[in-house]
Amino acid sequence: MFEYFMQATWSPYVAGASIGVLICLSFLLADRPLGCSSAFIKARGMIEKSVSAESVKKKEYYRDVIPQVDWSFMIIPGVIIGAFISAMLSGQFHLYWVPSMWGNVFGYNAAIRIFWALAGGILLGLGARWAGGCTSGHGLSGSSQLSLASIVTAACFFAGGIATAFVIFGIIGG
Amino acid sequence: MPMLTPLHQKKSAQIVLGLLTGIAFGFLLQKGGVTEYSVIVNQLLLVDFTVMKLMLSAVMVAMLGLHIMKYYGYVQLHPAEGTIGANVIGGLIFGVGFALLGYCPGTVAGAVGTGALDALFGGMAGLVIGTGIFADLYPRLKTGILKKGPFPSVTVQEFLHLPVGIVIVFMEVAMIAFLVLLQYLGH
Numbered sequence: 001m002f003e004y005f006m007q008a009t010w011s012p013y014v015a016g017a018s019i020g021v022l023i024c025l026s027f028l029l030a031d032r033p034l035g036c037s038s039a040f041i042k043a044r045g046m047i048e049k050s051v052s053a054e055s056v057k058k059k060e061y062y063r064d065v066i067p068q069v070d071w072s073f074m075i076i077p078g079v080i081i082g083a084f085i086s087a088m089l090s091g092q093f094h095l096y097w098v099p100s101m102w103g104n105v106f107g108y109n110a111a112i113r114i115f116w117a118l119a120g121g122i123l124l125g126l127g128a129r130w131a132g133g134c135t136s137g138h139g140l141s142g143s144s145q146l147s148l149a150s151i152v153t154a155a156c157f158f159a160g161g162i163a164t165a166f167v168i169f170g171i172i173g174g
Numbered sequence: 175m176p177m178l179t180p181l182h183q184k185k186s187a188q189i190v191l192g193l194l195t196g197i198a199f200g201f202l203l204q205k206g207g208v209t210e211y212s213v214i215v216n217q218l219l220l221v222d223f224t225v226m227k228l229m230l231s232a233v234m235v236a237m238l239g240l241h242i243m244k245y246y247g248y249v250q251l252h253p254a255e256g257t258i259g260a261n262v263i264g265g266l267i268f269g270v271g272f273a274l275l276g277y278c279p280g281t282v283a284g285a286v287g288t289g290a291l292d293a294l295f296g297g298m299a300g301l302v303i304g305t306g307i308f309a310d311l312y313p314r315l316k317t318g319i320l321k322k323g324p325f326p327s328v329t330v331q332e333f334l335h336l337p338v339g340i341v342i343v344f345m346e347v348a349m350i351a352f353l354v355l356l357q358y359l360g361h
C-alpha cells in the first residue's frame with residue numbers, strides 16, 4: 001500500500017477520479033467549489049492591506065472577494081505542501097530555475113525564463129479574475145455543476161493556450 | 175438546506191479544512207503528473223493528453239457525485255452565470271498566460287512544491303500582480319465589458335430544455351467516448 005504512494009506518477013484517470021471525489025467533499029464540507037485563483041487575489045489584498053489599509057477599503061473588488069485567511073486562501077499553501085509531500089515520497093523533489101523543455105528551446109538563462117513566467121503569471125491572474133475562475137474553479141468544479149459559463153470558459157482557456165503554445169514552440173521556437 | 179451548514183460557518187474549522195483539501199489536491203496533481211511544465215505545454219501542443227485525461231476523469235466523478243448529493247439534499251450547487259465579455263475574453267487572456275507560464279493557478283503552486291523556482295518567482299509572483307491589476311480595473315470593467323453578452327441560461331440543462339438526468343448521462347457517455355477515442359488514436 002505504502003509503495004503506491006511512493007510511485008512517481010499515478011494513472012491520470014486514478015488521480016483525476018480522486019480529484020473528482022475531492023470536489024464533492026469541498027461542496028459537502030465547505031459549500032464551495034474547489035478553486036485556486038481567489039487565493040491569489042486574497043494574498044494580494046492582504047499584502048496591500050499591510051501597506052495601506054485605506055487603499056484596500058476603497059477598492060470595490062475587495063468587498064466581493066474579502067482579503068482574509070479562509071478556506072479558499074488555504075488551498076494554495078495546501079497545494080504546495082501536498083505536491084511537496086508527493087514529490088518527496090517518490091524522490092522527485094529538486095530545485096531548478098528553468099524547465100528542461102523550455103531550456104532546450106530557449107536556453108537555460110534563468111532571468112529570461114523568469115521574465116516570461118512572470119508575464120504569463122500576470123496574464124493568468126488577470127484572466128482568471130476576469131473570467132471569475134481558473135482551470136479548477138471553472139474547468140473542474142464549474143463544468144461538473146453543468147454551468148454553461150464554466151464550460152465555455154474552460155474551452156477558451158484551452159483555445160487561447162493551444163494557439164499561444166503553437167506560436168511559442170511551433171513558430172518562434174520551431 | 176445542506177446538512178453540514180453549522181460546519182460551513184465555523185471559521186477555524188474551515189481554515190483547517192481548506193489546508194487539508196489543498197494538501198490532498200496538491201498531492202493528486204503531482205501524482206497525476208500535471209505539476210510538470212512539459213506535461214502541460216505538451217497538452218497545449220496536443221502531443222500528450224495527460225491533462226485532458228485527468229480533468230475529464232475528475233469531471234466525470236464530480237458531475238455524478240455532486241448531482242446525486244444535491245438530489246438527496248446534502249449539498250447546494252453554485253453554477254456560475256456568465257457573459258461573453260467576462261468568460262470568453264477572460265478565458266482567452268488566461269489561455270495566453272497558461273501557455274507562456276506553462277502552469278495554471280493550481281498547478282503553479284504544485285510545481286513550487288516540487289522545486290520549480292520559475293513557478294515561484296515568475297508564476298506565483300505574476301498571479302499576485304495580475305489579480306491586483308484586475309482589482310484596480312474592476313470598477314470600470316464591471317459596468318462595461320464584464321456585462322456584455324450574457325449567456326442565455328445558467329446551466330446546460332436549462333439551455334437545452336432537458337431533464338438534468340438526461341444531460342448527465344449524455345455528458346458522461348460523451349466524456350467516456352472521448353477518452354476511448356484518445357486511447358484508440360494512440361495517446
